[in-house]
Amino acid sequence: MPGASAPRVNSLALLILPSALLFALFFFLPIGLMAVMSVLTGNPVVMPNVAVTAKHYARIGNDSYYLEVIWTTIRIGLWTTLAALLIGYPLAHWMARIKSRTGHALLLMAVLAPMLTGIVVRTFAWMTLLSDKGVVNQLLTSLGLITKPLQLMYNETGIIIGLVHIYVPFMVLTLTGVIGRIDERLEQAAENLGASPWRAFLEVTLPLSLPGILAGSLLVFALAISAYVTPILLGGFQIMTLPILIYQQISANFNIGFAAALGMVLLAISLLLVIAYNHMLGLVSGQRELQ
Amino acid sequence: MTSLAPRSQPHLAASHDLTTAPARRGTTPPRHWGRRLYLAANITILVFLLMPIAIVIVFALNPTPFIQFPPVGVSLRWFEKFFVSRDFMHALAFSLEVAALTTAAATVLGASAALAIARGNLPGSRLIVATMLSPLMLPAILTGLALFQSYVLLDVGRPLWGLVAGHTLVAIPYVVRTTLAVLHNFDVRLEEAAQNLGASPTRTFFEVTLPLVKPGVMAGAIFAFIVSFDQFPVSLFLVAPGNETLPITLFNYLKFDLDGTIGAASVVSILLAFIVVIALDRTVGLRSYVKL
Numbered sequence: 178m179p180g181a182s183a184p185r186v187n188s189l190a191l192l193i194l195p196s197a198l199l200f201a202l203f204f205f206l207p208i209g210l211m212a213v214m215s216v217l218t219g220n221p222v223v224m225p226n227v228a229v230t231a232k233h234y235a236r237i238g239n240d241s242y243y244l245e246v247i248w249t250t251i252r253i254g255l256w257t258t259l260a261a262l263l264i265g266y267p268l269a270h271w272m273a274r275i276k277s278r279t280g281h282a283l284l285l286m287a288v289l290a291p292m293l294t295g296i297v298v299r300t301f302a303w304m305t306l307l308s309d310k311g312v313v314n315q316l317l318t319s320l321g322l323i324t325k326p327l328q329l330m331y332n333e334t335g336i337i338i339g340l341v342h343i344y345v346p347f348m349v350l351t352l353t354g355v356i357g358r359i360d361e362r363l364e365q366a367a368e369n370l371g372a373s374p375w376r377a378f379l380e381v382t383l384p385l386s387l388p389g390i391l392a393g394s395l396l397v398f399a400l401a402i403s404a405y406v407t408p409i410l411l412g413g414f415q416i417m418t419l420p421i422l423i424y425q426q427i428s429a430n431f432n433i434g435f436a437a438a439l440g441m442v443l444l445a446i447s448l449l450l451v452i453a454y455n456h457m458l459g460l461v462s463g464q465r466e467l468q
Numbered sequence: 469m470t471s472l473a474p475r476s477q478p479h480l481a482a483s484h485d486l487t488t489a490p491a492r493r494g495t496t497p498p499r500h501w502g503r504r505l506y507l508a509a510n511i512t513i514l515v516f517l518l519m520p521i522a523i524v525i526v527f528a529l530n531p532t533p534f535i536q537f538p539p540v541g542v543s544l545r546w547f548e549k550f551f552v553s554r555d556f557m558h559a560l561a562f563s564l565e566v567a568a569l570t571t572a573a574a575t576v577l578g579a580s581a582a583l584a585i586a587r588g589n590l591p592g593s594r595l596i597v598a599t600m601l602s603p604l605m606l607p608a609i610l611t612g613l614a615l616f617q618s619y620v621l622l623d624v625g626r627p628l629w630g631l632v633a634g635h636t637l638v639a640i641p642y643v644v645r646t647t648l649a650v651l652h653n654f655d656v657r658l659e660e661a662a663q664n665l666g667a668s669p670t671r672t673f674f675e676v677t678l679p680l681v682k683p684g685v686m687a688g689a690i691f692a693f694i695v696s697f698d699q700f701p702v703s704l705f706l707v708a709p710g711n712e713t714l715p716i717t718l719f720n721y722l723k724f725d726l727d728g729t730i731g732a733a734s735v736v737s738i739l740l741a742f743i744v745v746i747a748l749d750r751t752v753g754l755r756s757y758v759k760l
Binding site for chain 1: 502506509510513514516517518519520521523524527534576577578580581583584585587588589590596599600602603604605606607608609610611613614615616617618620621623633634636637640669694697698700701704705715718719722723726730731733734737738741742744
């Protein structure tokens with residue numbers, strides 16, 4: 178029998194081929210083409226004499242406008258990640274520790290419901306909440322707290338609020354898995370040894386959930402810097418981010434080469450993040466093995 | 469793997485008592501205060517999460533074309549406007565078509581890839597898993613841009629298969645992840661037992677492996693459907709004018725109009741999402757998803 182199982186195992190390996198083909202043709206090849214397009218003077222299909230050039234990258238590097246766009250994108254991503262972590266952690270902790278099955282199911286529904294509602298719909302919801310005549314301003318005015326509407330959207334604050342709402346479920350689900358796997362008895366041991374619940378959390382639970390914090394933060398940051406709908410609608414076309422700029426270069430200017438170069442910048446930021454994350458995860462888990 | 473979540477061991481009554489019993493020393497008041505703060509913070513977060521959905525529903529039923537708070541009445545006129553709109557109905561049908569094709573492709577491809585990874589003794593399987601999950605980490609707008617540029621270079625226009633291919637790429641990681649999770653918790657001895665009892669490898673596959681993997685595949689399929697139905701960044705580059713998906717149509721409408729039609733469209737998609745959540749709960753159970 179052991180001899181007979183070997184060929185079966187090998188034939189199952191063939192099942193990877195269709196996906197491998199899809200990834201080769203529709204993922205790696207297009208990204209490779211994007212890299213090539215970013216260093217060409219034009220479209221090689223329609224232009225006979227195309228040369229290799231660094232002009233697209235030079236344009237990004239030499240113009241403070243484009244550097245500002247990149248920085249705005251990263252800044253919005255960082256604030257979104259930080260806020261999502263601060264909002265997501267307590268909820269994830271609650272979900273991981275709640276004893277009642279019904280309570281857990283209800284919390285999970287509350288987290289999944291917005292996630293399943295759709296990005297455009299949720300951005301629209303925030304527009305009705307945050308606009309000058311929106312619910313928040315109408316409520317505050319009728320309560321007599323303000324006389325002039327607060328500027329809650331068409332700025333980075335509005336974008337960040339919308340993005341946090343959209344991506345916090347990803348943070349919660351990532352963190353819940355990690356916190357749930359931390360043995361609760363470790364916290365109890367710390368408390369029995371005289372630590373306050375807060376100190377037990379800070380010195381036991383929080384460090385052990387670091388891999389989840391890293392994973393969730395990376396995911397939220399990666400999603401936030403590539404968002405298009407929320408920054409354009411809640412920013413009211415006032416704030417330019419990298420994805421908005423990329424789409425504008427395609428739709429308004431049809432400048433494929435420059436869009437490709439901007440795409441490569443976004444790709445580089447994302448890849449750097451993944452590498453940094455893997456490195457940090459290695460450090461975090463290495464530390465734990467030493468302890 | 470060394471520690472199981474205590475939640476999965478309900479008979480551990482001792483751990484339950486320790487958390488709920490008041491502390492032995494005189495620390496009860498601050499502890500209660502901390503507990504209240506913890507609950508208050510979490511309830512605020514839940515309000516933040518759910519308020520926009522509530523607002524959309526209120527807005528959809530609001531008779532006025534602008535947001536009025538508190539609402540002055542209830543009307544279904546926006547639902548009527550949504551359902552008689554040829555643009556919205558066409559977009560809804562097209563979205564369902566794309567999502568159905570994507571679900572089929574992503575489920576078949578992702579489930580077979582997961583089987584190959586878990587059972588095929590493939591060399592470098594960790595790298596393969598990382599590759600299959602990479603569309604999750606890579607900005608989806610790049611997938612859209614890269615595919616768009618390729619289609620322009622190949623001069624194929626904006627075909628349906630091109631859009632479905634893009635959606636399938638971003639949906640595959642979900643299927644791979646849920647199927648792999650089931651395969652990892654799966655007792656290989658069940659397959660061996662079937663074979664020892666004389667079943668052929670093919671019969672073992674169809675009568676033992678496949679039924680046991682089904683919940684993971686089903687969960688993956690449902691997620692693939694949701695991801696495709698709500699997909700924006702990939703579609704942005706790949707839809708043909710006049711043949712747009714619902715999120716794109718909603719987005720274009722939102723740029724110029726902010727009336728209750730969007731609210732009605734939103735409520736319809738929220739209802740659709742809830743049906744999907746219930747389906748997910750019925751097929752695999754919500755709890756099992758989070759443990760994946």
